[in-house]
Amino acid sequence: QVQLVESGGGLVQAGGSLRLSCAASGRTFSNSAMGWFRQAPGKEREFITGISSNGGRTFYADSVKGRFTISRDNAKNKVYLQMSSLKVEDTAVYFCAASTRVTEDTVRSRGKYDYWGQGTQVTVSS
Numbered sequence: 001q002v003q004l005v006e007s008g009g010g011l012v013q014a015g016g017s018l019r020l021s022c023a024a025s026g027r028t029f030s031n032s033a034m035g036w037f038r039q040a041p042g043k044e045r046e047f048i049t050g051i052s053s054n055g056g057r058t059f060y061a062d063s064v065k066g067r068f069t070i071s072r073d074n075a076k077n078k079v080y081l082q083m084s085s086l087k088v089e090d091t092a093v094y095f096c097a098a099s100t101r102v103t104e105d106t107v108r109s110r111g112k113y114d115y116w117g118q119g120t121q122v123t124v125s126s
Contacts, residue, residue, distance in 0.1 A: 001026055003115070004022055004096050004116065005023045006021070006022050006095065006096050006118065008021050011125060012123070014086060015086065019080060019081065020036070020096075021081075024078065024079065024098065025077065028100055030053060032098040033051065033100075034098055034099075035048075035049065036048040037097060037110065038090075040091060045095070046061070049064065049068055049069075049070040049081065051072055055074070059104075059107050067085045068084070070082075081096075089124075092122060093120065095117055095118075096116070097110075099115075100114065
């Protein structure tokens with residue numbers, strides 16, 4: 001079992017930056033691909049970015065390419081999401097997720113992730 005806890009959310013002005021962290025516990029963390037998803041009110045939870053178990057491959061949704069960066073530190077059992085040039089439309093609850101079974105073809109699929117954090121709120125003001 002993997003437990004995930006997000007932190008770092010808050011209120012930021014448009015154009016600003018914020019870094020989210022996801023602390024993981026569990027023996028299988030280093031063998032798990034990790035992803036970040038977000039969900040705004042009235043919308044489905046959407047894929048933002050993913051990273052392979054060793055950090056060698058990353059994947060991004062078109063909406064955040066060039067603005068967001070995912071990284072991981074397996075020695076610390078942590079995954080990060082660095083967000084810059086934030087827009088009002090980035091406002092959402094952000095979730096980290098873990099999977100031991102995703103591939104390059106399925107990394108963007110919410111249903112392939114087995115463990116989820118509780119989420120952290122990010123609010124971008126104009």
